[in-house]
Amino acid sequence: MIVSKLLSLIHHFKTTIFNIKKMNNLSNKVAVVTGGNSGIGYAAAKELIAQGAQVVITGRNKQSVETAATELGATGIVADQSKIDQIDQLALAVKEKFGKVDVLFLNAGLAAFSPVETATEEHYDALMNLNVKGVYFTVQKFLPILNDGGSIIFNASVNAVLGMPDSSVYAASKAAVLSLNKVLARELATRKIRVNAISPGPVATPLYGKLGLEQEQVDGFGTVLGQRILLNRFGRPEEIANVVRFLASDDASFITGTEITVDGGLTVNAVIY
Numbered sequence: 249m250i251v252s253k254l255l256s257l258i259h260h261f262k263t264t265i266f267n268i269k270k271m272n273n274l275s276n277k278v279a280v281v282t283g284g285n286s287g288i289g290y291a292a293a294k295e296l297i298a299q300g301a302q303v304v305i306t307g308r309n310k311q312s313v314e315t316a317a318t319e320l321g322a323t324g325i326v327a328d329q330s331k332i333d334q335i336d337q338l339a340l341a342v343k344e345k346f347g348k349v350d351v352l353f354l355n356a357g358l359a360a361f362s363p364v365e366t367a368t369e370e371h372y373d374a375l376m377n378l379n380v381k382g383v384y385f386t387v388q389k390f391l392p393i394l395n396d397g398g399s400i401i402f403n404a405s406v407n408a409v410l411g412m413p414d415s416s417v418y419a420a421s422k423a424a425v426l427s428l429n430k431v432l433a434r435e436l437a438t439r440k441i442r443v444n445a446i447s448p449g450p451v452a453t454p455l456y457g458k459l460g461l462e463q464e465q466v467d468g469f470g471t472v473l474g475q476r477i478l479l480n481r482f483g484r485p486e487e488i489a490n491v492v493r494f495l496a497s498d499d500a501s502f503i504t505g506t507e508i509t510v511d512g513g514l515t516v517n518a519v520i521y
């Protein structure tokens with residue numbers, strides 16, 4: 249009687265430990281989330297921390313980086329990801345604090361819209377400098393401290409393939425990221441580093457207030473998009489964070505060079521009849 253109770257207790261203990269390990273499948277991992285003080289980056293940092301990872305978040309705004317870092321229990325570092333010297337400083341600071349990194353989520357991004365006729369050089373440079381140049385050099389500067397077998401995750405966008413009017417520079421910047429995704433997956437495979445991209449559809453974040461559009465335009469745009477999304481709603485940042493967690497973990501150990509579209513079915517809803 250006592251022996252069987254003891255065996256049952258041991259079994260229960262083993263199952264609990266197994267479940268805890270499964271729940272915290274990123275423990276002992278260090279993750280860097282660029283643009284982690286808001287929207288998708290914030291949700292991703294929260295999810296990675298919930299899975300046991302130590303997380304560094306970045307952003308330009310000192311106050312919101314500090315607030316978010318405190319709320320999340322993350323390390324906050326102010327860095328403008330479009331400036332090479334600041335990316336250098338960021339990589340150095342992460343190296344000094346953590347030594348090595350396992351997960352790099354290239355999330356910081358700018359979305360701004362303009363018709364081609366009136367798009368300025370500033371508009372072009374702001375988008376390309378952050379969304380392409382900044383992303384590219386963040387990968388490069390982190391490679392020396394990224395562990396072999398690590399995971400790089402790009403935050404792209406369905407805009408790369410939608411042909412949405414006024415989104416030309418933003419769309420091109422995200423198409424460039426999808427291209428980098430494939431090439432870098434090949435280059436980094438020798439180090440068993442997995443490289444993947446997530447292409448979110450419309451996700452409810454503060455991004456829509458930063459597009460440079462009137463609130464009326466944003467609302468109209470939101471209504472049209474909402475109708476085209478098969479699931480009839482915008483995504484939640486947590487729904488992208490779940491995919492980040494998956495790609496960061498060993499659950500995705502045989503996945504590299506791919507793009508996961510998380511858009512509620514927007515991109516398959518092209519034919520109207």
Ligand SMILES: NC(=O)c1ccc[n+]([C@@H]2O[C@H](COP(=O)([O-])OP(=O)(O)OC[C@H]3O[C@@H](n4cnc5c(N)ncnc54)[C@H](OP(=O)(O)O)[C@@H]3O)[C@@H](O)[C@H]2O)c1
Pocket residue numbers: 282283284285286287288289306307308309310312313327328329330355356357358359378403404405406447448449450451452453454455458
């Ligand atoms: N929301 C969507 O519908 C959607 C759809 C597809 C793809 N995405 C992509 O998702 C990513 C995150 O967007 P979000 O929707 O979460 O918007 P968000 O809430 O506006 O977040 C953008 C983040 O990027 C950071 N950031 C902007 N410029 C930066 C710079 N120069 N250096 C460092 N950080 C910078 C912001 O921090 P600061 O405020 O401190 O600068 C903020 O943390 C972007 O790459 C976006 O293109 C979003």
